Amino acid sequence: MSRQKPIRKAVFPVAGLGTRFLPATKAIPKEMLPVIDRPLIQYAVDEAREAGIEQLIFVTGRGKTAIVEHFDMAFELETTMKERDKALKVLEPTRIQPGNLVAVRQQVPLGLGHAVWCARAIVGDEPFAIFLPDELMIGEPGCMKQMVEAYEQVGGNIISVLEVPEDEVSSYGVIAPGKREGALTEVKGLVEKPKRAEAPSNLIISGRYILQPEVMRVLESQEKGAGGEIQLTDAMAQMIGQQPFHAVTFAGRRFDCGSKTGFIEATLALALERPDLADDVRAIARRLLAE
Ligand code: G1P
Numbered sequence: 001m002s003r004q005k006p007i008r009k010a011v012f013p014v015a016g017l018g019t020r021f022l023p024a025t026k027a028i029p030k031e032m033l034p035v036i037d038r039p040l041i042q043y044a045v046d047e048a049r050e051a052g053i054e055q056l057i058f059v060t061g062r063g064k065t066a067i068v069e070h071f072d073m074a075f076e077l078e079t080t081m082k083e084r085d086k087a088l089k090v091l092e093p094t095r096i097q098p099g100n101l102v103a104v105r106q107q108v109p110l111g112l113g114h115a116v117w118c119a120r121a122i123v124g125d126e127p128f129a130i131f132l133p134d135e136l137m138i139g140e141p142g143c144m145k146q147m148v149e150a151y152e153q154v155g156g157n158i159i160s161v162l163e164v165p166e167d168e169v170s171s172y173g174v175i176a177p178g179k180r181e182g183a184l185t186e187v188k189g190l191v192e193k194p195k196r197a198e199a200p201s202n203l204i205i206s207g208r209y210i211l212q213p214e215v216m217r218v219l220e221s222q223e224k225g226a227g228g229e230i231q232l233t234d235a236m237a238q239m240i241g242q243q244p245f246h247a248v249t250f251a252g253r254r255f256d257c258g259s260k261t262g263f264i265e266a267t268l269a270l271a272l273e274r275p276d277l278a279d280d281v282r283a284i285a286r287r288l289l290a291e
């Protein structure tokens with residue numbers, strides 16, 4: 001048994017406007033765009049449930065209700081499918097126990113830190129996870145499960161990190177690394193979207209967090225940072241030295257589905273691994289590349 005309080009809740013900040021994928025995301029949340037046949041949000045929710053998380057907290061905004069609908073029971077659909085003898089198994093990942101899905105609204109887009117803070121009443125006084133669904137993490141076990149395993153050893157706060165080429169660091173939160181032991185690195189400092197020359201490393205925060213509830217109090221009075229937004233990274237930086245803070249280097253693959261090329265890469269990579277699609281997709285890719 002671990003000495004740490006278990007991670008039972010996860011916050012999914014999904015209020016963003018998704019302007020990079022317009023016009024596709026005019027009436028559909030970007031988190032509902034499918035990689036093959038699962039919407040992006042589903043991959044994050046599956047990863048959360050694999051890690052033992054029970055309660056999902058969506059921080060949504062206007063026009064984002066499709067995400068909540070997706071995880072609701074679709075009575076008419078299920079009845080019709082049953083009548084037609086169609087298997088309901090495909091809907092299994094979308095089933096969330098009543099009470100285990102909560103949606104709160106972020107009324108103004110003030111940044112990721114503010115979005116997380118909007119969930120404070122539901123998170124309450126326990127450690128919790130955060131998932132940024134744009135970051136598609138594929139691994140066995142999944143990224144959050146790897147982080148929970150690390151958390152059971154060291155407690156405190158844990159973020160997932162990965163290395164990127166130096167010219168990309170200014171798009172992300174970057175860590176100043178301390179001692180390293182296996183996949184675990186001590187976090188000595190954190191900066192959000194630094195200039196390339198000022199970045200303390202090329203290890204970036206890759207959209208998965210396990211945080212102690214005290215971060216909510218820090219966020220309460222957090223001033224605006226990079227891009228004029230209330231940054232989660234700045235609030236986390238203030239917790240270093242107060243509580244243990246570690247980074248886990250994820251053993252697996254990450255696709256940046258916030259970008260079009262990342263999205264295409266994810267679709268292709270995952271299709272090439274699907275037994276029902278791989279042969280056809282490989283043949284198509286070969287033909288297209290030969291043209
Ligand atoms: C957010 C975080 C950043 C993190 C990134 C991962 O940035 O603020 O620290 O590295 O997600 O995708 P955003 O992509 O919202 O600008």
